[in-house]
Each structure stands twice: as C-alpha cells, then as structure tokens.
Amino acid sequence: MTVLRPHAEDQYAEELAVLAKTDDRSRPPGWRLSPWAVTTYILGDGDQISPKYIGPRRVVEVAVATLATDRALLLLGVPGTAKTWLSEHLAAAISGDSTLLVQGTAGTAEEAVRYGWNYARLLAEGPSREALTPSPVMRAMAEGRLARIEELTRMPSDVQDALITVLSEKTMPVPELATEVQATRGFNVIATANDRDRGVNELSSALRRRFNTVVLPVPATEDEEVDIVSRRVTQLGRALELPETTTAMEEIRRVVTVFRELRSGATTDGRATVKSPSGTLSTAEAISVLTSGIALAAHFGDGVLRPADVAAGIVGAVIQDPVSDRVIWNEYLETVVRERPEWRDFYRACRDA
Incomplete structure (x- = not known):
C-alpha cells in the first residue's frame, strides 16, 4: 500500500541513515543524531542532504539547542511559516518518530495530554495499567522521545495547564493507580502556535515560562x-x-x-x-x-x-x-x-x- 504522505522519518530515511553513519559528534541522551547533524538534516548540505526548511540558520540552531536542554520548544509564527513542517522534521531527526502528536482544537480534552481509559476493561477489572490508555505525551515520556503539540493556543486553558507538571517536574501523576510516569532521557515537547490566534486561549504565564519561544519569520526576500x-x-x-x-x-x-x-x-x-x-x-x-x-x-x-x-x-x-x-x-x-x-x-x- 502506498501512503499519500509518508512520515518524515520514512520519506527521508536514506538521508537520516547517511547522517547517522557519518555523525561522530556528541549526542544528547536519547538522541539519534547530534545537534549539528540535526541542523544539517533540516537545512541541507548542498549535496546528499536536501533542505527541509529554508530560513535563517540561527533560528534552527536555537530550536535544536533548546531541545537539547530540559526546556520545551514553542514555534511561533504567522500561518504558513512552516511551524508544523519544522516540528515534524525535528522529531524525525531527534527521535526517529514524528507520530507522537496531539492536535490542539477547541474540543481537545485533557485525556489527549494526560491519559484516558479503556472503559470496557475499566468496568470489568477496575483501574489497572492494562485499562489505562496513554496519551502521545505519556508515551513520549516513557519512551524518551519528542511529543508534538499542534496549535497549542487553540486548546482550552485547563488542558494547556495539564502540561505544567509534565514540563516542570518531568512526571505525570496517575492518582487512580497511586503511581506516576516519569520521563526518561530524550523526552521533550515541541509545540506550535499561530501568533494571529493570540487571545484565543492565551498561554498562562506559568506555562509560557516553561517554553523557549522561537519565532519563525516569513521569507525575508x-x-x-x-x-x-x-x-x-x-x-x-x-x-x-x-x-x-x-x-x-x-x-x-x-x-x-x-x-x-x-x-x-x-x-x-x-x-x-x-x-x-x-x-x-x-x-x-x-x-x-x-x-x-x-x-x-x-x-x-x-x-x-x-x-x-x-x-x-x-x-x-x-x-x-x-x-x-x-x-x-x-x-x-x-x-x-x-x-x-x-x-x-x-x-x-x-x-x-
């Protein structure tokens, strides 16, 4: 079966393999490539690696450097500045998986960020690990990967705030099971927001402090x-x-x-x-x-x-x-x-x- 649009890690698997083979620089814990190689993958090298994003190199370097720390990354810009495109390729190059995605809408529920339940098992067996349905964010924490959150400011404020403990404490409590899920090394969050949507669901100051914001400019010329x-x-x-x-x-x-x-x-x-x-x-x-x-x-x-x-x-x-x-x-x-x-x-x- 031929899919209409392969994920970045599949479509550019050969380029990622070339970089992984030649990349001899230090890699942050849980990363498949070094920050230098990730930047090369995004911007291209004029030879084997095609450019995925055309824009200021410093913007990409700051975004990559942010993800190498414990700070989450917020890509901010007007519509059409390749926020989603860049977040997908960053996740593909760093984690080898760009599919741990939460799509923000006015109807996004807190379970999309935290976890839900398989209600058939919950009713039959009561609360258990097997009945719990992890969100993409919880999976990313457990597997040491990047989670992507699209259109963060379109999510209701109470759903946004479910990220505060995740980003500050690197843990997600599960009170129903008297336990928690702790983030493993390599975990981080990339969020995108449209700066024309300011005021839709403005980020709280507590949540904004936990992101490093990178503004993606419109093409200069x-x-x-x-x-x-x-x-x-x-x-x-x-x-x-x-x-x-x-x-x-x-x-x-x-x-x-x-x-x-x-x-x-x-x-x-x-x-x-x-x-x-x-x-x-x-x-x-x-x-x-x-x-x-x-x-x-x-x-x-x-x-x-x-x-x-x-x-x-x-x-x-x-x-x-x-x-x-x-x-x-x-x-x-x-x-x-x-x-x-x-x-x-x-x-x-x-x-x-």
Missing part, C-alpha cells in the same frame, strides 16, 4: 520565497504523481509577488500602497494555489502552467470576506496589475475568474 514555493510545488507534484508539466517560474514568481504585495500593503518597487485583505496569504497558500494550477494545466490544459491556471486559486485565496476583500482585490487589479504591460494575460485571467 521575494527570491527566498520563490525558492521555497518552487521546491515544495515540485515535491508535492511528485508525491501526488501529477503528470509532468512545464512549470513556468514566471507564474511562480507572479503568485509570490501578488501575495507579498497584498501582505505588506505596498508594491515591490515601493511606489504605491495597496490595501491588505483579511486573509493571511501565506507561503503555504501560494504553494496550494500553484499545485492546483499545475493539476489544471496537466489534466485540462496543454501541460504548460499559464495565468488562467492560477487565477481562480489566487482569487479564492485573496477573497475570504466576499464584501471587503472583493473591493480590495478589484482595486489591486485595476491600479497595480493592469498597469504592468507584462501582466496583461494575468490581468485578463483574473478578471475572467
């Missing part, structure tokens, strides 16, 4: 963002087995330019200001728009990515509020896009869309 988008679009096309298309870098750069200008509120040359829509227009959304465009070009076009293939995706990404965003988008089309002679085909495609 247009060229950097184009590089990120083109790499991911190529990877996704292969993973989805989309037919080969001629992916025009011109269209990739155009999508990135539109998103960056609307995000920043100014054109790239700085000569004009534009209004920003309500959506985030993240790098991840640009990747999605282009991947959908490639599918259109491959299955319903001539195999060449053209403005008409990406126009509908861009319009859908920009217009989240059907009233205010539509006005902003139309104004951008008429005052910016229309005035660029080399963008005439793109202007017509967006108007048709």
Whole structure:
C-alpha cells in the first residue's frame, strides 16, 4: 500500500541513515543524531542532504539547542511559516518518530495530554495499567522521545495547564493507580502556535515560562520565497504523481509577488500602497494555489502552467470576506496589475475568474 504522505522519518530515511553513519559528534541522551547533524538534516548540505526548511540558520540552531536542554520548544509564527513542517522534521531527526502528536482544537480534552481509559476493561477489572490508555505525551515520556503539540493556543486553558507538571517536574501523576510516569532521557515537547490566534486561549504565564519561544519569520526576500514555493510545488507534484508539466517560474514568481504585495500593503518597487485583505496569504497558500494550477494545466490544459491556471486559486485565496476583500482585490487589479504591460494575460485571467 502506498501512503499519500509518508512520515518524515520514512520519506527521508536514506538521508537520516547517511547522517547517522557519518555523525561522530556528541549526542544528547536519547538522541539519534547530534545537534549539528540535526541542523544539517533540516537545512541541507548542498549535496546528499536536501533542505527541509529554508530560513535563517540561527533560528534552527536555537530550536535544536533548546531541545537539547530540559526546556520545551514553542514555534511561533504567522500561518504558513512552516511551524508544523519544522516540528515534524525535528522529531524525525531527534527521535526517529514524528507520530507522537496531539492536535490542539477547541474540543481537545485533557485525556489527549494526560491519559484516558479503556472503559470496557475499566468496568470489568477496575483501574489497572492494562485499562489505562496513554496519551502521545505519556508515551513520549516513557519512551524518551519528542511529543508534538499542534496549535497549542487553540486548546482550552485547563488542558494547556495539564502540561505544567509534565514540563516542570518531568512526571505525570496517575492518582487512580497511586503511581506516576516519569520521563526518561530524550523526552521533550515541541509545540506550535499561530501568533494571529493570540487571545484565543492565551498561554498562562506559568506555562509560557516553561517554553523557549522561537519565532519563525516569513521569507525575508521575494527570491527566498520563490525558492521555497518552487521546491515544495515540485515535491508535492511528485508525491501526488501529477503528470509532468512545464512549470513556468514566471507564474511562480507572479503568485509570490501578488501575495507579498497584498501582505505588506505596498508594491515591490515601493511606489504605491495597496490595501491588505483579511486573509493571511501565506507561503503555504501560494504553494496550494500553484499545485492546483499545475493539476489544471496537466489534466485540462496543454501541460504548460499559464495565468488562467492560477487565477481562480489566487482569487479564492485573496477573497475570504466576499464584501471587503472583493473591493480590495478589484482595486489591486485595476491600479497595480493592469498597469504592468507584462501582466496583461494575468490581468485578463483574473478578471475572467
């Protein structure tokens, strides 16, 4: 059976094996690779190891160094800054297992962080180790691995606070059994949070103190963002087995330019200001728009990515509020896009869309 999206430790098993074989630097207890090798795995070496994250090296080094201590790591950033992607690859490189995951939502229960019960066994036998159902966090503690918590600030505050004892005392009490689970060496927690969600369920000061926060920046330059988008679009096309298309870098750069200008509120040359829509227009959304465009070009076009293939995706990404965003988008089309002679085909495609 071929899975749609292999876990990082499976998809990049060969690269991890190469690093493990050549890695002669000291490794923290429970780590499969040294901090240096983990950083190389994340950023690539220009040869055998492909880059998984494109961004400031220091950001990755601080994240890796944090996990080598007893401090938990909080990856903070706007949507689309690769928080989840980075946390998965950190867990794969350090623990060899990125699957110990808690997905934070408004409905996440405390059992997702602590433990639950097999109620059939509980009713039949009473409280016992066999009836206990460990959470991913409890399993990570027992096995000396990294636990991942996605969208921490979307979890209710009382569920968040279940982490305080885990992170400070490295233990999880199980009062029903008059025992506890103690963390073994190698255990730590990587959490992610969207900084646009501040105020949804703000972290308590007690919990925030137990994390070292690393802010993931948006790509600093247009060229950097184009590089990120083109790499991911190529990877996704292969993973989805989309037919080969001629992916025009011109269209990739155009999508990135539109998103960056609307995000920043100014054109790239700085000569004009534009209004920003309500959506985030993240790098991840640009990747999605282009991947959908490639599918259109491959299955319903001539195999060449053209403005008409990406126009509908861009319009859908920009217009989240059907009233205010539509006005902003139309104004951008008429005052910016229309005035660029080399963008005439793109202007017509967006108007048709």
